Amino acid sequence: MTSPTVPVPEGTPEPAAKSEDPRQRSIVREARRYFMSEGYAATRIEPIARAASVSTATLYGYFPSKAHLFSAVIADAADDFQAQMRTVGMAGGTAREQVTAFATAYANFMGDRFVRSVFRLVMAERPRFRDVAQGFFERGRSDFGAPLMRALTVLAERGELSFPKAAWAAGQLMGMIEHPVFFMPLVTGDEVQTQRTTECIVAEVVETFMARYGT
Known part of the structure; x- marks a missing residue:
């Protein structure tokens, strides 16, 4: 049986929630x-x-169609990511302790091979599924970035951090983590790994972040 020729425009609707079927x-x-x-x-x-x-x-x-199925697959992967993201929060403690906890969890998440595999798939098919890809990336930004900015704002209000904009501070923190554990393997391949351990990367990131924004 061959696939029905169902034209699917950019932005094929994604399932609102996981099916119980x-x-x-x-x-x-x-x-x-x-x-x-x-x-x-x-x-x-x-x-x-x-x-x-x-x-x-x-x-x-x-x-x-296959396009509808692909959109459902990306939505399903995003749901799995969201479940993992719930563990990447800012727990109680000092600013350094909270930033370290977030950086460790985020590094472990972004360093996961499955996460990179899904991102590779989305990026490869972005010209064909532009709106689906954009929604996937925006969802990740919201799930991670928004809670981090709120937590950093609270720490700033407590006088433990100082920055002009929470969005800038959050972006720099996440970016320092993403480069060695996510983007380098994404570009060079999973067989090429940074020589530094996750613990070492996190320690350096936290030290740099606190030197810049700590009070």
Whole structure:
């Protein structure tokens, strides 16, 4: 059975929440595996249906086209990221303790190979799914950046930090972490890893951040 020719404009709607239907969840999970290993263009619907133990007709009943299925896969990955992001918070303690806790959790998240694999997939298909990709990146920025800015603002109000804008301070903190643990492997490949440990990277980042913004 061949894929129906359903034209899908940029910004194909993403599911608002994870489905409770076990067959739909299985389809999305198997599709994620194929899209990430094969890429969008090379991925075929029939193997996904077989891996999910459903017929192709059943799969198309949930997702009218491969484009709709891809959008659901990205939304599902974003949901998983959001669940992980909930652990990347600012706990109680001094400014240094809170910044260290955030930096450690964020470094562990951004250094995860699965996270990079999803980002690679989204970036590769951005010309085809521009709005889906933009929504994915904006969601990540909101889930991470907004809570961090709120926490930094509280620390500034307590007199433990001083900065002109919370957004600048948050962006610099996240950027110092992202460069060695995320962007370098993203560009050079997972086989090329920084020689520094995560603990060493976090310690250097926190020291630089506190030297700049600590009071």
